Amino acid sequence: MTATTAGVPAAAGAPASQDAPRAVATTTWKAVIGLGVVLVLYALLLLLSPHDGSARFLLSTSTDLFVLSTFVVPAMATAWVCGGVGLAVLLLAAVRTRAGRPVPVWAIAVFAAALLVGFLAWAAAGSPRDLSVVGLLSGSVALCVPIVYGALGGVIGERSGVVNIAIEGQLLAGAFTAAIVGSITDSPWAGLVAAVLASALVALVLGMFTITYKVNQVIVGVVLNVLVIGLTSFFYSEVLVPNAETLNTTTRFERLPVPFLERIPIVGPVLFNQTIVVYLMFVAVAVVWFALFRTRWGLRVRAVGEHPKAADTVGIDVVRTRYRAVLIGGAMAGMGGAFYTVVSINQFGREMTAGAGFIALAAVIFGKWDPLRAALAGLLFGFATNLQNVLSVVGSPVPSQFMLMLPYVVTLLAVAGLVGRSRAPAAAGDAYSKE
Amino acid sequence: MSGETPRPDGREPEPEAVPEPAGGQVPDADPGSPLAEALETVDAQAEPGLAEELQQEAAREQTPVVADTGARWRDAFRRATSGGWAVALGAIVLAVIAGSILIIVTDERVQAAAPYFFARPADTLAAVGRAVGGAYSALFQGAVYNFGADSFAVGIRPLTQTLTNATPLIAAGLGVALAFRAGLFNIGGQGQMLMAATAAGWIGFGVTGLPFPWHMLLCVVAGVAAGALWAGIAGLLKARTGAHEVIVTIMLNYVAFYLLSYFLATPGLMQAPGSANPKTPPMAESSVLPPLLGDSYNLHWGFVLSLAAVVYVWWLLNRSSTGFSFRAVGENPKAARVAGIDVSRATVYVMLIAGGLVGLAGAQQVLGTVTTGFGADIDAGIGFDAITVALLGGSSPWGVLGAGILFGGFKAGGSAMQAAEGIPIEIVLVVQSLIVLFIAAPPLVRAIFRLPQPDRVPRTRRRRAAAAPTTAPTKGGQA
Numbered sequence: 001m002t003a004t005t006a007g008v009p010a011a012a013g014a015p016a017s018q019d020a021p022r023a024v025a026t027t028t029w030k031a032v033i034g035l036g037v038v039l040v041l042y043a044l045l046l047l048l049s050p051h052d053g054s055a056r057f058l059l060s061t062s063t064d065l066f067v068l069s070t071f072v073v074p075a076m077a078t079a080w081v082c083g084g085v086g087l088a089v090l091l092l093a094a095v096r097t098r099a100g101r102p103v104p105v106w107a108i109a110v111f112a113a114a115l116l117v118g119f120l121a122w123a124a125a126g127s128p129r130d131l132s133v134v135g136l137l138s139g140s141v142a143l144c145v146p147i148v149y150g151a152l153g154g155v156i157g158e159r160s161g162v163v164n165i166a167i168e169g170q171l172l173a174g175a176f177t178a179a180i181v182g183s184i185t186d187s188p189w190a191g192l193v194a195a196v197l198a199s200a201l202v203a204l205v206l207g208m209f210t211i212t213y214k215v216n217q218v219i220v221g222v223v224l225n226v227l228v229i230g231l232t233s234f235f236y237s238e239v240l241v242p243n244a245e246t247l248n249t250t251t252r253f254e255r256l257p258v259p260f261l262e263r264i265p266i267v268g269p270v271l272f273n274q275t276i277v278v279y280l281m282f283v284a285v286a287v288v289w290f291a292l293f294r295t296r297w298g299l300r301v302r303a304v305g306e307h308p309k310a311a312d313t314v315g316i317d318v319v320r321t322r323y324r325a326v327l328i329g330g331a332m333a334g335m336g337g338a339f340y341t342v343v344s345i346n347q348f349g350r351e352m353t354a355g356a357g358f359i360a361l362a363a364v365i366f367g368k369w370d371p372l373r374a375a376l377a378g379l380l381f382g383f384a385t386n387l388q389n390v391l392s393v394v395g396s397p398v399p400s401q402f403m404l405m406l407p408y409v410v411t412l413l414a415v416a417g418l419v420g421r422s423r424a425p426a427a428a429g430d431a432y433s434k435e
Numbered sequence: 436m437s438g439e440t441p442r443p444d445g446r447e448p449e450p451e452a453v454p455e456p457a458g459g460q461v462p463d464a465d466p467g468s469p470l471a472e473a474l475e476t477v478d479a480q481a482e483p484g485l486a487e488e489l490q491q492e493a494a495r496e497q498t499p500v501v502a503d504t505g506a507r508w509r510d511a512f513r514r515a516t517s518g519g520w521a522v523a524l525g526a527i528v529l530a531v532i533a534g535s536i537l538i539i540v541t542d543e544r545v546q547a548a549a550p551y552f553f554a555r556p557a558d559t560l561a562a563v564g565r566a567v568g569g570a571y572s573a574l575f576q577g578a579v580y581n582f583g584a585d586s587f588a589v590g591i592r593p594l595t596q597t598l599t600n601a602t603p604l605i606a607a608g609l610g611v612a613l614a615f616r617a618g619l620f621n622i623g624g625q626g627q628m629l630m631a632a633t634a635a636g637w638i639g640f641g642v643t644g645l646p647f648p649w650h651m652l653l654c655v656v657a658g659v660a661a662g663a664l665w666a667g668i669a670g671l672l673k674a675r676t677g678a679h680e681v682i683v684t685i686m687l688n689y690v691a692f693y694l695l696s697y698f699l700a701t702p703g704l705m706q707a708p709g710s711a712n713p714k715t716p717p718m719a720e721s722s723v724l725p726p727l728l729g730d731s732y733n734l735h736w737g738f739v740l741s742l743a744a745v746v747y748v749w750w751l752l753n754r755s756s757t758g759f760s761f762r763a764v765g766e767n768p769k770a771a772r773v774a775g776i777d778v779s780r781a782t783v784y785v786m787l788i789a790g791g792l793v794g795l796a797g798a799q800q801v802l803g804t805v806t807t808g809f810g811a812d813i814d815a816g817i818g819f820d821a822i823t824v825a826l827l828g829g830s831s832p833w834g835v836l837g838a839g840i841l842f843g844g845f846k847a848g849g850s851a852m853q854a855a856e857g858i859p860i861e862i863v864l865v866v867q868s869l870i871v872l873f874i875a876a877p878p879l880v881r882a883i884f885r886l887p888q889p890d891r892v893p894r895t896r897r898r899r900a901a902a903a904p905t906t907a908p909t910k911g912g913q914a
Binding site for chain 2 (some may be wrong): 219224231234237241355402408411
């Protein structure tokens with residue numbers, strides 16, 4: 001037993017495996033197996049439920065510079081061709097793994113894209129309606145906003161060593177406050193600012209209990225979620241419902257098309273015809289990445305999250321750095337919370353975040369505590385959610401429950417097969433105290 | 436009100452203000468790492484009993500320091516429980532005060548009287564008293580004993596309702612607590628409950644012809660097995676691929692929810708025949724958990740199953756080698772591996788058992804509480820409440836039992852309060868979460884009530900530390 005386990009460092013233990021030999025080339029067959037499972041499922045779907053007819057992809061909107069014609073393809077042929085591409089990638093991955101080399105990321109991206117196109121062709125086959133690619137993509141960008149903001153907040157907090165399970169609570173507090181302040185002032189900007197402040201307040205409580213009182217971070221996070229759900233639901237039924245017109249009817253942010261850029265086909269409507277909150281999200285992802293990996297502040301945050309004692313020794317104030325990171329993370333999550341009540345719809349509803357904070361938490365881990373990857377993971381969740389919406393318009397043959405399930409199954413396979421052992425910041429979860 | 440509150444707690448420090456014997460033994464506040472090293476060497480020589488004592492001592496002697504060895508769970512949970520009665524009482528008082536404030540600021544009579552507070556303060560105070568008194572009286576009468584009832588048999592009904600509510604909370608709380616003890620965060624109680632409800636319910640209404648006890652037992656076993664399998668997926672993925680159990684269990688929650696939704700929405704699978712609602716037919720008579728105290732009470736035999744589960748988990752954790760390996764993995768996986776414990780296997784097993792316990796909660800829901808057919812909301816948030824229950828119970832089986840009953844009482848009383856006083860039941864969530872939060876932070880509670888901080892006079896650790904030397908030789912002698 002010891003002989004086998006000795007070769008596999010840190011089996012199933014805490015993610016902190018920094019003393020394991022890291023130079024060892026660790027090519028595993030996990031990726032190949034994961035891709036294989038997906039491909040087999042895909043093939044089974046096509047074999048068991050073939051769809052005749054053609055799929056119609058609508059690529060343009062009426063305001064584009066030039067109009068791309070509707071793309072009509074024979075459904076089953078396309079689906080099988082895409083499956084063939086997937087098989088090619090799988091073989092490539094197998095060959096590379098056999099040679100002891102890692103599977104390149106682009107191969108996995110090609111695999112995912114091919115199977116997605118094939119699946120869409122299969123699902124849209126024979127439908128009289130066009131499948132709007134623009135609608136699919138722009139909806140995904142909109143739906144991923146709270147998840148991405150929440151994930152950014154989580155990344156900053158965890159990089160500094162404070163596990164943030166309370167993202168859900170921060171989103172909800174932000175949404176609630178934005179609804180009230182936005183309704184009273186009639187200004188979405190005021191709502192946005194209030195959401196940021198409210199969410200930072202939740203973060204302050206998180207920081208106070210985890211940093212100052214050194215309570216277990218997971219406990220505080222879980223409990224804060226319950227607390228915020230309780231408080232917002234209580235005030236929702238006691239205060240907001242009786243005064244819905246004055247306190248729970250916000251003005252939403254308008255779409256803010258970027259001149260000219262929005263008229264580029266596909267890219268324009270997806271990226272450049274969104275609300276200001278979405279543009280701020282693009283900026284925030286870049287800024288957080290830059291701040292964490294290219295500035296002195298980021299170096300300190302990461303040092304505090306990896307080895308607080310060492311950071312303290314060289315003169316970094318661990319407590320202050322962590323407080324600051326947690327508060328900034330909370331402010332980020334607040335922007336995501338505001339999305340619900342001043343962008344998406346114009347009123348607050350009980351528990352309206354519906355677990356998005358936990359999805360954001362999953363995105364943090366999925367993205368390996370990296371802002372860019374976490375944002376991409378959030379985008380994936382947004383895409384999968386929107387895919388279901390779009391396909392139900394087209395009239396998909398798949399039961400809607402399975403479409404809704406799909407993002408989570410894909411995440412499971414991805415986490416198990418591709419991401420594998422994710423390593424959290426070493427000190428995440430530990431309170432720090434000087435001797 | 437807050438002026439009175441320190442007094443009940445003020446009594447507590449006096450009998451406990453005894454010099455701390457352990458302080459003399461270990462003068463340093465941070466002996467965690469040398470002890471941990473000693474532990475590893477002892478472990479390698481296959482001396483588990485002694486190693487356990489060393490480990491526990493290491494935990495005891497650590498004051499506010501969390502060791503760098505990933506011992507955060509143990510430390511925080513010990514902290515959550517070792518606050519002593521003074522802190523627990525203080526936490527409850529603080530939470531109740533916060534709840535009262537919420538009630539006061541949203542009460543209409545108080546709002547009506549407050550504008551002329553300085554002219555006639557008595558009006559406001561009377562309104563405050565009526566609002567708060569009415570709320571907590573309704574809470575108590577809804578959770579424990581209804582004084583307005585004609586007879587004892589009717590008056591005690593709220594208490595049986597409390598126990599009915601507590602039944603799944605205890606079972607699911609045990610599942611979460613067991614995973615905690617092994618260092619795993621089982622956030623997937625919802626999914627495990629849903630799959631258990633699916634399995635138990637399907638057999639409950641789908642299988643006919645089996646006589647009473649066997650049909651019911653088959654359903655319970657199926658529910659437990661389904662919950663165990665669902666959590667086992669997470670355990671297996673964690674052990675085999677290193678996938679983070681938090682992310683996996685969250686994803687499995689959604690998968691289970693949509694899977695059950697599909698079953699419920701599809702005629703011929705689980706949807707009740709002749710109905711368009713996503714709801715199952717009622718359970719067969721022979722599959723239902725029989726009432727425990729007669730037909731006039733909701734309390735069913737599921738409560739006894741929960742009690743049995745408490746005893747089982749206590750035995751597992753404290754008297755079995757499997758449970759010891761779970762705890763060892765939870766406290767320090769590296770040390771556990773050095774000691775020859777198969778960490779991967781322990782991870783899978785603990786998730787299987789934890790899922791089975793949560794699955795028991797799901798089976799209790801469909802076979803005992805809601806026997807008239809269920810929808811996809813059958814988990815009723817218990818999977819998440821269970822996390823709070825496990826935290827409040829300090830992840831110990833008996834603690835979970837107490838916390839489960841307390842939260843069951845809050846649930847029953849909260850509904851009564853909503854019905855009688857029109858106060859939204861969510862206030863119960865606020866009070867519950869504040870209790871856990873304050874209990875988890877004894878220094879804060881002590882600071883608010885001006886209790887002595889343990890830095891000078893270690894209050895609660897004294898007794899445990901004093902008990903340690905007496906238990907250590909016996910255990911070491913056995914091993």
